[in-house]
Every structure is written in structure tokens, then in C-alpha cells.
Amino acid sequence: MSDPLDDMYREVILDHYRSPRGKKPIKKKDIESEGKNPSCGDEIEMELDMDNGKVKDVHVNCHGCAISVASGSMLAEYIKGKSLDEVKKISEVVKKMLKGEVDNLPEDLGDLDALKGVRNFPVRIKCALLAWMTLIEGVKNYEKGKNHPKASISTEDKEKE
Amino acid sequence: MQAKLNNKEIIVKDNKDVLDINQIKADFPILNQPINNHRLVYLDNAATTQKPKSVIDAQNEFYLTINANIHRGLHTLAEKATNAYEKTREHVAQFIGGVKTEEIIFTNGTTEAINMVAYTWGEKNINEGDEIVITEMEHHANLVPWVMLAKKKKALLKRIPVTPSGYLDLSNIDKIITSKTKLLAVTHMSNVLGTINPIAELAQLAHDKGAIILGDGAQAVPHLPVDVKELGVDFYAFSAHKMLGPTGVGVLYGKKELLETMPPFNMGGEMIDTVTFDNITWAELPHKFEAGTPNIAGVVAFDETLHYLEKIGMENIRQHEITLLDYALKQLTQIDGLEIQGPLEVTNRGGAISFTDPKIHPHDISTFLDSRGIAIRAGHHCAQPLMKILQKVATARASLYIYNDRNDIDALVEALKKMRKYFGV
Numbered sequence: 359m360s361d362p363l364d365d366m367y368r369e370v371i372l373d374h375y376r377s378p379r380g381k382k383p384i385k386k387k388d389i390e391s392e393g394k395n396p397s398c399g400d401e402i403e404m405e406l407d408m409d410n411g412k413v414k415d416v417h418v419n420c421h422g423c424a425i426s427v428a429s430g431s432m433l434a435e436y437i438k439g440k441s442l443d444e445v446k447k448i449s450e451v452v453k454k455m456l457k458g459e460v461d462n463l464p465e466d467l468g469d470l471d472a473l474k475g476v477r478n479f480p481v482r483i484k485c486a487l488l489a490w491m492t493l494i495e496g497v498k499n500y501e502k503g504k505n506h507p508k509a510s511i512s513t514e515d516k517e518k519e
Numbered sequence: 520m521q522a523k524l525n526n527k528e529i530i531v532k533d534n535k536d537v538l539d540i541n542q543i544k545a546d547f548p549i550l551n552q553p554i555n556n557h558r559l560v561y562l563d564n565a566a567t568t569q570k571p572k573s574v575i576d577a578q579n580e581f582y583l584t585i586n587a588n589i590h591r592g593l594h595t596l597a598e599k600a601t602n603a604y605e606k607t608r609e610h611v612a613q614f615i616g617g618v619k620t621e622e623i624i625f626t627n628g629t630t631e632a633i634n635m636v637a638y639t640w641g642e643k644n645i646n647e648g649d650e651i652v653i654t655e656m657e658h659h660a661n662l663v664p665w666v667m668l669a670k671k672k673k674a675l676l677k678r679i680p681v682t683p684s685g686y687l688d689l690s691n692i693d694k695i696i697t698s699k700t701k702l703l704a705v706t707h708m709s710n711v712l713g714t715i716n717p718i719a720e721l722a723q724l725a726h727d728k729g730a731i732i733l734g735d736g737a738q739a740v741p742h743l744p745v746d747v748k749e750l751g752v753d754f755y756a757f758s759a760h761k762m763l764g765p766t767g768v769g770v771l772y773g774k775k776e777l778l779e780t781m782p783p784f785n786m787g788g789e790m791i792d793t794v795t796f797d798n799i800t801w802a803e804l805p806h807k808f809e810a811g812t813p814n815i816a817g818v819v820a821f822d823e824t825l826h827y828l829e830k831i832g833m834e835n836i837r838q839h840e841i842t843l844l845d846y847a848l849k850q851l852t853q854i855d856g857l858e859i860q861g862p863l864e865v866t867n868r869g870g871a872i873s874f875t876d877p878k879i880h881p882h883d884i885s886t887f888l889d890s891r892g893i894a895i896r897a898g899h900h901c902a903q904p905l906m907k908i909l910q911k912v913a914t915a916r917a918s919l920y921i922y923n924d925r926n927d928i929d930a931l932v933e934a935l936k937k938m939r940k941y942f943g944v
């Protein structure tokens with residue numbers, strides 16, 4: 359009998375959780391953002407090194423549950439080398455998918471597809487969303503060009519969702 | 520009372536259960552169902568408890584046969600409903616040590632009871648420069664109202680620290696409770712650490728300085744024999760739903776002399792004596808504090824709840840929990856790396872066991888256990904300041920009650936061991 363838990367904790371997710379990508383700190387920080395999920399205490403810090411409109415390097419530091427750590431790790435892996443437009447697009451798509459506003463991720467997005475299983479565990483969706491919301495807020499700030507101050511979100515903030 | 524509970528009287532029995540748990544389990548229909556294809560192991564009793572069939576029946580019976588509003592009708596049902604409601608009040612007064620019935624105010628829970636004191640007694644008696652003392656282990660219900668009141672009145676909020684082993688640190692208490700202290704608000708039993716606090720001793724300290732003391736009994740009344748007169752508290756609050764009773768029913772006990780001097784909390788029907796457009800005189804105690812239509816059915820069913828607890832006996836319940844807690848702590852401390860919060864001395868604590876795993880987040884623990892039919896709580900347990908002191912963002916918490924037995928603990932321990940393998944950490 360298959361374990362219903364495996365739908366959320368897929369092997370890919372557990373792999374990212376056990377050895378998260380993007381752990382190495384970076385020097386040049388063009389985008390800086392932090393996020394927290396007050397109801398469970400998950401916290402994430404994210405920095406992006408931008409070069410020629412592309413993500414040259416990412417640092418993600420996440421303290422939290424397996425889902426939030428894995429989601430942040432997949433994010434780091436996926437956005438490296440992508441253009442700002444691609445980053446914006448993918449983060450909105452993942453957000454919509456997690457919130458159930460779209461059924462499937464449009465293209466083959468590699469590991470990211472594994473996040474789908476989280477939708478069957480409604481109380482855990484916020485955990486998966488955390489990294490992506492943090493990224494969206496960071497990019498927003500960067501585009502405003504306000505001398506890139508550190509962006510900050512909470513999954514409880516309705517207006518920022 | 521406190522000293523007795525802490526030292527003699529209670530002995531940890533090694534094997535035999537003091538209660539017939541199988542018989543007790545049978546009284547709780549909800550426990551007899553599979554959750555995620557496993558036997559339900561309910562260990563979230565500090566959040567809320569399950570209800571025995573007799574309590575559910577009592578509530579149904581009220582709606583089926585005597586439903587009417589109380590204190591206002593002159594017809595037969597109104598009188599029956601009023602009598603049933605007031606009978607519970609008498610029962611509660613007896614249950615917590617034989618106080619006067621007018622000292623028992625029904626609220627919708629502990630939170631409302633504490634807010635009632637903050638907004639009535641607190642508004643009237645706390646002034647600029649006064650001091651309110653709380654502890655670092657308070658639930659937000661006994662924290663936020665005092666933070667807000669202190670802010671509003673420019674009073675000083677002081678706190679009694681918690682030691683690393685989970686006890687109140689009373690070594691500097693003379694500096695904390697002073698002649699400026701007006702109120703000491705302290706939990707009788709911590710919902711995170713399980714610690715049973717020395718309320719009687721603290722009441723003495725407060726009274727010596729001319730202050731009053733409020734006890735948050737939300738976790739204590741369900742699990743210990745409580746006598747508010749022996750404790751010496753001026754106010755004491757608890758919730759029916761944490762002691763096998765219905766949700767939406769709580770109790771504020773207050774000393775008559777204090778309640779009499781306090782303005783009402785909610786304004787409306789039932790709490791007045793005479794009303795004109797210019798002048799209003801308040802009703803007698805306790806009705807002054809019970810404006811509007813209360814949770815009549817819930818209060819009536821709470822009477823049956825108290826009968827149920829008395830039939831088993833609060834001493835026996837305490838004894839059972841100590842025995843089970845002793846077993847649980849022995850098993851859990853054997854799991855390598857598992858960190859348990861709060862005192863390890865079973866006679867000084869209740870059955871709320873908070874723990875963390877060095878590698879696995881409490882939410883993952885909770886989701887994993889749930890998939891095995893085991894209900895626990897994960898999070899900050901409405902005690903964020905305490906979490907900060909413990910240096911945890913969250914903990915997992917298993918909490919015991921009368922229907923739990925060794926099989927439940929074994930299921931928990933077994934699942935925790937499998938969990939590590941599952942996550943591969």
C-alpha cells in the first residue's frame with residue numbers, strides 16, 4: 359500500500375530538503391529579500407546576484423520545515439541563469455499552482471513539478487509558498503530601483519500575496 | 520494543596536493504571552474511528568479535549584426537551600432552563616472548592632474571563648506607575664490583555680523568568696513583586712512546559728505586598744484537584760472545553776468583594792436592575808457580568824461534565840496522568856536527540872509534553888504523525904515570548920488526558936522512531 363504522505367514528501371522534495379541548493383553565500387547582492395511564515399516560524403533569506411538582466415548567482419538560507427526548505431532549494435536551482443522576466447513568470451506560475459488557481463505547471467519545469475503534491479495538504483501550502491513570495495517581493499523592490507533596500511514579507515500579509 | 524501535590528500524596532505507580540482506560544475510552548465515541556487508516560491516537564488534549572457521550576447527550580437533551588431563554592420567561596420551560604443553568608453554577612462553585620455561587624461568572628472561555636478582569640477590575644484599579652506582574656510562560660490569553668492594559672495606563676509590566684529546567688525563577692521575586700505591584704497574573708499549569716506553578720506561595724507573596732492574584736487555570740482545572748480557597752487566588756479562569764465539556768463555556772471565579780466593586784464588562788440585557796434613558800443600575804452578582812443570552816445548552820451540559828469527572832475522581836485523574844507521564848517521559852527520553860521541554864519531575868508537572876527533534880521541523884513531525892492517526896499540536900502554542908526564551912521557533916506537543924494509555928504512548932514513540940527513517944535524516 360502506498361503511503362499518502364509520499365504524495366507531499368516526494369523523493370525529489372526530500373532530496374532537496376536533505377541537501378538544499380544555493381546554500382553558498384554570495385558577495386554581490388543586487389536583490390535582497392527575507393520572508394517569514396509566522397504561524398510555523400519558518401524564515402528565509404534570499405539574495406540574488408544580477409548580471410546583464412540575468413540571475414548570475416543565488417543564495418537561499420531557509421530555516422523551517424522540509425517543505426519550505428525544499429521549495430527554497432528548488433527555487434535556487436531553477437532560477438539560476440534565468441532572465442528577470444523568466445523569474446517573474448515562473449514565480450507567479452508556481453504561486454498560482456500552489457494556490458490551486460491553475461492545475462498544472464505549463465512546461466516541463468523539472469523538479470518544481472514535485473511541489474504539486476503539497477496541494478493535498480492545505481495547511482502546508484504556505485510553507486511551499488514562502489520562498490516564492492519572498493522572491494516576488496525582492497524582484498518588485500529591485501524593479502522600483504530604490505537603491506535596492508531589503509524586501510520583507512510575511513505569509514500572513516494579505517495585501518502582499 | 521500545592522505542597523501536597525508536589526511532595527507526598529502522589530506516588531508514581533510503576534505499572535498498573537489507576538483507571539480502567541478501556542471502559543473510559545468506550546465513553547468517547549469519537550475515539551472509535553480510524554484516522555488515515557490507523558487507530559485514532561488523540562494526544563492534543565491541551566488544545567481541546569474530546570467529549571463523553573453523556574455530555575453530548577446532555578446538550579442534545581436540553582435542546583430536545585427544555586430549550587428556552589433563561590431568567591426572563593415566566594413559562595415552564597423558561598423556569599426549567601433557568602434552573603438547569605443555575606444548577607451548573609452551583610456545581611462549579613462546589614467543584615473548585617466550595618465558593619459562593621455568585622462568585623462564579625460564566626464566560627465563553629478562559630480568554631474572555633481574563634479579558635473581563637482586565638477591562639473591568641484593571642480599568643478601574645491600574646494607574647500610571649503601577650506594576651503588573653506576569654510570567655514568561657504565559658499563554659497569549661494571559662499576556663496580551665495585560666500588555667495592552669499596561670500600555671494604556673502607563674503601568675509597568677514585569678515578568679517572572681523561567682529557569683532552563685522549566686520552573687519559575689523565584690530567586691529575585693522580592694524585586695519583581697513590590698509595593699507598587701497591583702496584580703500578579705500567572706498560569707497554574709503551563710500549556711507548553713507542563714509546569715505546575717506554586718500558586719499558593721505566589722498568592723501569599725502578592726497579598727503580602729497588597730496586590731491581588733489571578734490564576735489562569737485553563738490547563739490546571741482539567742487535570743488537578745483545584746481548590747481556589749486553598750490556592751488563595753482572587754480571580755481564577757478556566758474553559759469547559761479543555762475538561763471534556765462543550766466549547767464556548769468558560770468560568771471566571773472572582774472574590775465577591777472584588778466583583779462587587781467592579782463595573783460590568785458587556786452592556787445589554789440581563790445585567791441591569793433598572794434602566795431609564797438617563798440612569799441604569801446594575802443587576803446583582805453574578806448577572807451583572809452576564810449580559811445577553813449565554814451558551815445555555817453548553818452550560819447545562821457542563822453540569823454533566825463535572826459529574827463525569829467527579830465519578831472518576833480528580834485525584835484518580837491526576838494519579839493516572841502522573842503514571843502515564845512517567846512512562847511517556849521514560850520512553851521519549853530514550854529517543855536519541857529528542858529534546859523535551861519543561862520539568863522532568865512528573866509530580867511537578869502536567870501531561871503537556873513539548874518536544875523537538877534536532878533535524879525535523881515540528882510541522883513535519885505533526886504531518887507525519889497525523890498520517891499514522893496520531894493527533895498532536897505543532898507551533899508556538901500561543902506562547903511566542905516563551906518560544907523565544909526556549910530558542911525554538913516552534914515545538915511539537917503531545918498532551919495527555921484520561922482516555923490515553925500506554926498503547927497511545929507506544930504508538931507515538933514507535934511513529935517518532937519511524938519518522939526519522941522516513942525523512943532520512
Ligand SMILES: Cc1ncc(COP(=O)(O)O)c(C=O)c1O
Pocket residue numbers: 565566627628629630631658660661706708709710735737738758901
Ligand atoms: C494556559 C492557557 N490559558 C488560556 C487558554 C485559552 O483558553 P480558551 O481558548 O479556551 O479561551 C489556553 C488554551 O489554549 C491555555 O492553554
